[in-house]
Amino acid sequence: MKRLWWIFFLMIWPVLALVVCAMTPGLKWGFPGDGLSDSTIGVEIDHLFYVILIICTVVFIGTQVAMGYVLWTASSRPADRRAWYSHGNHKLEMIWTVIPGIILLFLALYQTRTWAEFRMNSAYPEAAKTNIIAEVNARQFEWRMRYPAPGKTLERKPQIDDMYQVNELHVPAGTPVTIQLRTQDVQHSFFLPTMRIKQDAVPGMIIPVWFEAKEPGEYPLVCAELCGWGHYKMGAIVIAHPPAEYEAYMKSLHEEQFEDGYIE
Amino acid sequence: MTSEVQTTGEHGDTGDSHCHHHVDNRWWISKYVFSTDHKVIGIQFLFSTLFLMLVGGAFALAIRWQLAFPNTQMPFVNTTFFAETGGQITPEFYTMLFTMHGTVMIFLVIIPILAGAFGNFLIPLMIGAPDMAFPKLNMMSYWFMWPAAFCFGLSLFYEGGPAAGWTSYPILAAIYDAAPGSGFAQTLWLMGITFVGVSSMMGSINYMTTIINMRAPGMTFFRMPLTIWAMFITAILQAFALPVLTAAGLMLIADREFGTCFFVPAGIVVNNAESTVGGGQPLLWQHLFWFYSHPAVYIMLLPAMGMISDMLSCMCRKPVFGYRPMVYSMSAIAGLGFIVWGHHMFISGMNPALGMTFMVATIMIALPSAIKVFNWIGTIWGGHIEFNTVTLNAVAFVSMFIVGGLSGIFMAAVPVDIYIHDTYFIVAHFHYILFGATLFGIFAAIQFWYPKMFGRMMSERLGKLHFVLTFIGMNGTFFPMHMLGIAGMPRRYANPYLHEYLEHLLPLNQFMTYSAILMGAAQFLLLINVFGSLIWGKKAPKNPWNANGLEWQAPSPPPHGNFETQPLVYRGPYEYSSPDHLDKDYWPQTEREVYDPTPTSTV
Amino acid sequence: MLNRFVAQNFLSAPANASPWLLLVCLLAGLAGCEQVQSDFVFNEKTQELLPEAEVKVKNTLVSSFGSPAQPTIPAFFPVDRGQITLEIADFDPEKPTELLIEPVETDVDLVGKKLQFLFDPEDQFDVTMEAIEEELPDPIAELDGITIAAYDAESGKLTLSKALPDLELIEPGLELAANPNYKLHQGQFLYEQHCQHCHGVSGSGDGPTARYMEPKPRDYRKGIFKFTSTGSRDHVSTADLKHIIVEGIPGTYMPSFKLLSDESLDLIVNYVKFLAMRGETEGMLNVEVGLDFNKKVLADELEGVTDPKEIEEITTEFKEDMNEFLEVDYPEIAFFGQLDLADAWIEADNEDAIVYASVPQTDPYGPSAADPSLTSIENGRILYLGKDAQCASCHGDGGKGDGFQTRQLQKRREGGDFTVPGLHDDWYNPLKPRDLTSDIYRGGRRPIDVFRRIYVGIKGTPMPAFGGKSLTDQQIWDVVNYVMYLPHEDTMPIPKLPKAEASESPAVSSIE
Known part of the structure; x- marks a missing residue:
């Protein structure tokens, strides 16, 4: 039983969170009204929202699965096997610095046009x-x-x-x-x-x-x-x-x- | 774990060992009340903040009550406060409630419990120092928290309490008779903030000096545990950001009391008072306030991050994955933390070009946070984990931090923030960070260092129960807040259901309130565990977790002066399961190498 | 609900017992919390009456108006109670628990509803008085608390929860009200949500939020409302009240409740009227009874008397007088007083009560109808500064609301001066005259609104009614034009008639 806590972190809570999110539109807990924006700029904002939502969902699933997996393996390691002695991995560090960096930079730049349109006088319709x-x-x-x-x-x-x-x-x-x-x-x-x-x-x-x-x-x-x-x-x-x-x-x-x- | 520890624990030394070599004959007042001992001060901070957490939690439950059962009789306080309306809560009372909830939780619970309680207790122990560099300053830092608490508490009894939100934006907070809660209570509140600031300032100066000057021989910067790194970075953040808030607070007091109008433009008429003379700018307050309060978010998170790294590493019997990247990313968070304050002001009307700059900086701050998450997962990876209360809380920290971090991206993106700014989405976000991450970190830390603080173990059973109930209650309360935010429910509404487009959210809010009651009730388990274990807890050995840190080489609890002999440090803090050291799976920092004369580089 | 939740979530989990016990106690405390009932507060004048009189007045108020949880109002007051009106088709005194009624079309289930008999008020009063004279129990009082036990829609037979007393007034054709105070209940609920925290449970303008406001929320109990379309001596009309709730009062904390449904607005107006009527009834009784029988009168009579025997004699005599008054005169005064109040409210809703201008608005820039040699604005200015209207004495020469009266001690209505210089309203709150240059018009900014402010005055304040007395309607229009022009004075010169032959009156030149 003691070892099965990983199920809590891999199976129960993230899955429940995703299910609740998926149910949201049906329960009218999402965007007000019919869920569609009533203004033109709102349509763009919704689009950006969904872009971020998709990226975040993927990251959420990815990280939660990774964490659940490492918890599972770490808790089911036989008592006589020592933990893996590792101070890290330079290549991995580079990968998980650069890839999220690129994605985040893309996200930031992708937002600018709508913002300019909304607030910058020169970009007004x-x-x-x-x-x-x-x-x-x-x-x-x-x-x-x-x-x-x-x-x-x-x-x-x-x-x-x-x-x-x-x-x-x-x-x-x-x-x-x-x-x-x-x-x-x-x-x-x-x-x-x-x-x-x-x-x-x-x-x-x-x-x-x-x-x-x-x-x-x-x-x-x-x-x-x-x-x-x-x-x-x-x-x-x-x-x-x-x-x-x-x-x-x-x-x-x-x-x-x-x-x-x-x-x- | 604990039973195993009793047999395998180092030397089986128990807490009372210090009696042999230190005869401590200080008067009890200077020993337990006005003590200059960092451990006593840390414990004073811990108990005070736990008490204040109950106060802040009571405010939170009152808020939740109003949102679930608007304008109905509020339990316990209805006869005291609302006799004239037949027990119905008034809107100005509600504004006071959320203002004080935020104030108490931020300034009197989270910041002092991290920096005050754990910073104080752990820093000298973990770096092998007998005490802080400035013990008297340290004592003052604790005793300056009480005038603050007194000011906040007194302000509650002044005409409606402070009711301008914890951000206390002018004009609402700047014009004396403008609105309920802008009376003398607001001035008292600002004085409270100043006292808190002084208290934290004294603490942070002390921490920096201690960490720089008082490390044990051999404790190089890169042999410091991540907790110490986090405390160090936090202290720097605090030392540089706090003066700005204190100055702004004094300016606002001057605006209120002497009519200086730093933040008040001309020609404003509130509540039919005299028209203002003006010349000021309300946005100035927002810049100054967030210049402190955004770094403050990291002040409220970084120490927990550091402690989590230490605990995860120990519980997985494995070195921290990427020690240096962890340090660098914390430094990056701190550095970037100074240039992202503007993301609280995207729709405030400041120059829209600034919005772009702050957006890029803010989105990029997600990067070091992501690196830390990956490294924590890496730390668990291939470890030898045991699910005790510490592990559970620590893993919950990571899991909740992921949610809080991801929801932060929505708000960092300016166009999306146009919509979700000041809705419940932001409330969800910062509660996932401050409750989900920081508080779970604190729960883990209490469980982990409790044996060192009091020489007794905490109950595992109660701890786990507390964890499960808190986890369920917390997610039940805060996860639906994302939905409320997306549904467009603004913050700080005493009765949102007056608006047609929010009416259908009442059942969801009621569910959240039930969860919040569960979560609030669960905290009594923590209290029972903390205070009950003082009496009934099993006696703890010197090193119950088989950890490497210096603090575990001192007796439990450590005597005045901490260490029996000056500890010498030979390696980094995370040498678990080292192949160089096969007789046990840990290798304390102070343990001198026996069969290899040259200490292995640890990083 | 909460208890079940506690049981499901807490009691079933196995654990160390002590924390659970604590939790359960805590949550039980939450769930079973004490209920506080709000109640109407009697005004301080009522407390000053002698105890017997005080009890009498309070009883009258409670029996006529109930409590916030059970609001009632006599049927003759013009308040929409939301009752279902039934008509007796047949009544057999042999079967006192049964009534036959004319068929009704209603979706509401009648069973269990309270029933009220709508007698002619004066007949009803006579019956009560007769009973009192003969020292018999009041048959009208016996009708209290009758509910409908069963209703047969086909035959129209109502079965009552208790027997009807022997009463001649109960006859075919008499109207009945089922569920008589339904809308007051609903109104009370909405009032509690939206209004109560400022205006207070009794409508006395002293809710908990009120203490932070300037100006103070209206105290309904005098029945005086500032901004009305009705004449200067009339009550407020229902439409006026609704207008204020919909539009709010700019420049005060009274917000606009425009987004509430029309139905909700009507319910709130209804309840506000109810509170005003209750307050006015209390005030009326205080005056009628308190004139002779309050503590102060007795104290005055006893002043200087030291002999204890004499004191007792005077007191006894005084009390005898009072008891006689309370028994003989009081019921009549209380009843007909309320009837008069109700009439005043009914009249206010009469179309005739509304003030309209007898002439159309003059073009502000064209010649004044009152004095064709000047533009309307110009003439308005002369009137504003002149002796007849004396606007400037309060509102100031420049319209800034800083006339000399604001710096003088004013007289209280019952004699003596206010301690603070400046104007006060009837509730003795200090009052600033409107700053006419601020472009804020509390009672509405349509020309007709401003016209009415001048014509009927602002009730409860020193702003007098000029209409039909000191100013003609044409002159009022000139003043309206000038007042509405004031905020724009600095950007536009005062218009003058282009014609050269327009002779300048000496008054104008002296002012300029």
């Missing part, structure tokens, strides 16, 4: 540079949006005809849009889980964030940086409209916003 639709203002504990009046562009300073909304961000679907992210008080983080978008809102900074909703629909927006006791309450929604409806919606919002409540 063209439309994202011009299509600045709203200022998202985080505050304890809600999201306040400021839109320019229909037909106008967003100014850094609030304008008299700007439109405001709380916990609702309306965007056109199918085109990259940029929001200006800022905070009125403490640090917050603009997190769109189904779109795989996240960016901290830092006091004193205005940070542009672009994303493209693939389809019209409603997507959750939450806060991902501790902002006080009500951190968990900062739920909002991003509503992506078909482009034509978006224009109409903005017009109706403008009307509602400047309603004088006069009934003839």
Whole structure:
């Protein structure tokens, strides 16, 4: 019995871990919603995630099997046979330094394009540079949006005809849009889980964030940086409209916003 | 193993042998309380941190309770704290809970148990020194931990406790009346951090000096056990990184108390307080904080890595596979550890080009970690292993470290980190490292060096039971956190189920809480084992594991001054099953060669 | 659940017994933890009543409004209780445990549900009073706790859990409410999740989180809500409450709960109204009873009296008066007081109660309707600084919320000065007038919202109602235009009419 512990490390725990991982999508514990990203950049992020996942799974299986195997052989070594006296192997050391090194370097370089696309101004899609639709203002504990009046562009300073909304961000679907992210008080983080978008809102900074909703629909927006006791309450929604409806919606919002409540 | 040891153990010397040659007539206060003896200080650290681990664990269970049964009555504390809401936990209490869980576990448990308890106890013994280089400084390092614990503890009773997370990012932590938990409690918390820093600083200076200057004759750098190497590298990391945190902490205190605005930009209005004067940058805090706190992750891991190498080698009766690569990779981890702090800030809004640089550095830091894993597997390979508690915990360390290391790659890759940053994935990752790896390493180390500390063996049966329950509970608690992270559940949510896309995760969270309760309860076995064995444990011989290290040549427990005679070192610490030495399968570092006048090179 | 888990995982494993025992004790402690019940807290005025009166008031409140675990409310209050309404088709007094009802269509199983009889409130009151006069047990009270034991859907026969008292009011056509406080229960659950930690169990605005907030969360118990669309003397309307919950209050810690479902929002509004009604009823009873019979009144009467005999005489007489009041007048006051409160709430939801502008908004840059020689913004500015509205006295000349009143000691309503200079609200919390340049409008930023703030004032605060009194609707629009222009003053000059012949009034030149 004492010797059979290797089974625990080779058979039971890693296998269980793999089984749980394999079951994850079926149990809806994986990516939110249907598991597919709702934004274009999210698709790339998912792809990179799966690349890493595959590499990691292979490494996980490899190392666990190797460890289970050496545990098995080491525990079943006859009592009269001495352990293998070895201080290491230079060639092996070289192999397991260089190969993982190459793989890791590849991984690092493979990531850079998506990162540049997401954050580097020069690599933004063209439309994202011009299509600045709203200022998202985080505050304890809600999201306040400021839109320019229909037909106008967003100014850094609030304008008299700007439109405001709380916990609702309306965007056109199918085109990259940029929001200006800022905070009125403490640090917050603009997190769109189904779109795989996240960016901290830092006091004193205005940070542009672009994303493209693939389809019209409603997507959750939450806060991902501790902002006080009500951190968990900062739920909002991003509503992506078909482009034509978006224009109409903005017009109706403008009307509602400047309603004088006069009934003839 | 132990019964075998009793018969084959060297000379059968037991712990009381020191009575013959040392009459120790110090007053009991200076012997056991304000002692300058590194062993007493180490044991003081050990007991204190074990106690504080219970405190931190209680915080963790409270967190888990809220996540499994949100806004229901919390056991034990409901009448004390929440009478006015009918026992319902409040969100600001929850923020305090996770802040204090992190603080206590990191600053008062893991760092002091590794550097304080084991560093103190093992360094002089393993290098053959009678004590630390600066015994009084060493004593102060322990006694500076208590003001820190006092500050943290007191802060709990100040208007909601500190509630800005253990990272305490400004503005939340910088504006005095901004939010619950940003009151005086936050200042107290920062003072606590400063005290911890001073304590660690005194320790690390001491360790470096001791290791450099006080090695026994013959103990060259490359004959040092990997534990000592790890402690040495850790001490260097600490000595160079800590001043930055201390400075940042003092700046934040100044921001809070004197309105200096190092980290506060202009025009911020929180809680309808006066608008801030400004001129500062919140990102500055993040850079300074992580400049310490990322190396701190390695401070919390490297000593365990070193100890695991020693224990695995002894338990497999086999030299460590690739001693020098192990040393180099630890140094590489330490070196790279200084230039990867930015990976905590990928989405913080810092220059995106920095993100790329930090990503490459971070991904490359996986390399030395991988080398270490391969070498540990190599160490077991062809060994002669026996599955006792030490082995089990040590192997669990390697296994959990693999998981923690691999999940780290996801976060090192910036684009993927955009999504999983600040979700439960990161919580899973660092718990696999800090609990899965470090704590299993600590459990192994306690079991392994306990005979040397107290002259008695710990119970194998209880030890194994503790291992199995902890292993199951730990994986049951932390493995599903990966799933929560991928499902997009952000950290630090008092009630995530308010959000529709997270509602279905409640059953999974409940399962995790049950596992956590199991894991928490299992720690009482460890306590029973540690304290019960003081009384009921079998008397331990000098060298119960037939190990090579210098510490095993001292009596168990070693007397004041450690060694009967000045030990001389003839070889490296890992000469197990040497073909040059056939009468036993180990070859202590101090044992003089009898039939071969030239000592074999050991590496 | 937990106990079973403990049994499965711990008890079966063979090992050294002592640690297991410890573990099991620990986990049993976890599982069998003490349950704390939250309860409504009575306000401090109630505690000041003499003991007999205090008990009476508390009993009234408990019987009318129950507890958080069992919220109830008299049927005449306009709260959606989510009841299933049944109608008696036939009742045979010979068979007091049976009722025939008109057929109903409901998915809800009626069996086991509580049953309430919806008598005409005044008839019901008469029956109770009659019983009290004749010193008989109150038949209405006997109806408490009746549940439906069985229901036959085909014949419409209800079998009751206990016999009905002999009561003429129970007759065909009378309506019954099954499961009468269903929605209050649901509302209470949601309120506990989302609101309670700030607004408190009783809606008194003193939940544990409240102490960290500025401004303080609303205390519902006065029934005063700041931002309403109803007239200055009216209660808040249901729509107003919902609007606040959906939109939040910018510039405060009241967040927007927009993502909750419409149904949940209604339930929460409902429960908030319930708490407000409970608080108001308590306040009303305090005033009615406390005017004559609180501890202070007795103490005043006894002041200067030293003879113990005299003290006893006065006390006895006082108590006799009180007992007579409590027996004869109190039930009536309590009942009709609540009925009046309910009427006020019903009226607030009336379409007539809502304030609309009688004229459309003036173009801010066009001529003012109130004074066509000036632009609307310009005229608004004159009004803002002028004597009639006196906006600047609190909000300051530049709109920064720093008018001279903020530096003066203000009077308390019941006499005496506040100790701290500056404005205070009705809850005696210090209050800063809005900084109008901050571009934050707590009650909403639509022109009609700002119009209503000026027209009806902000209830519970020193912001008065100007509508129909000191300002005409046209003038209010000018002020609205000026106020909304204020945040942009530094980037735009004050618009003036282009026409050269627009004569400058002396007021304007003196200001400029």
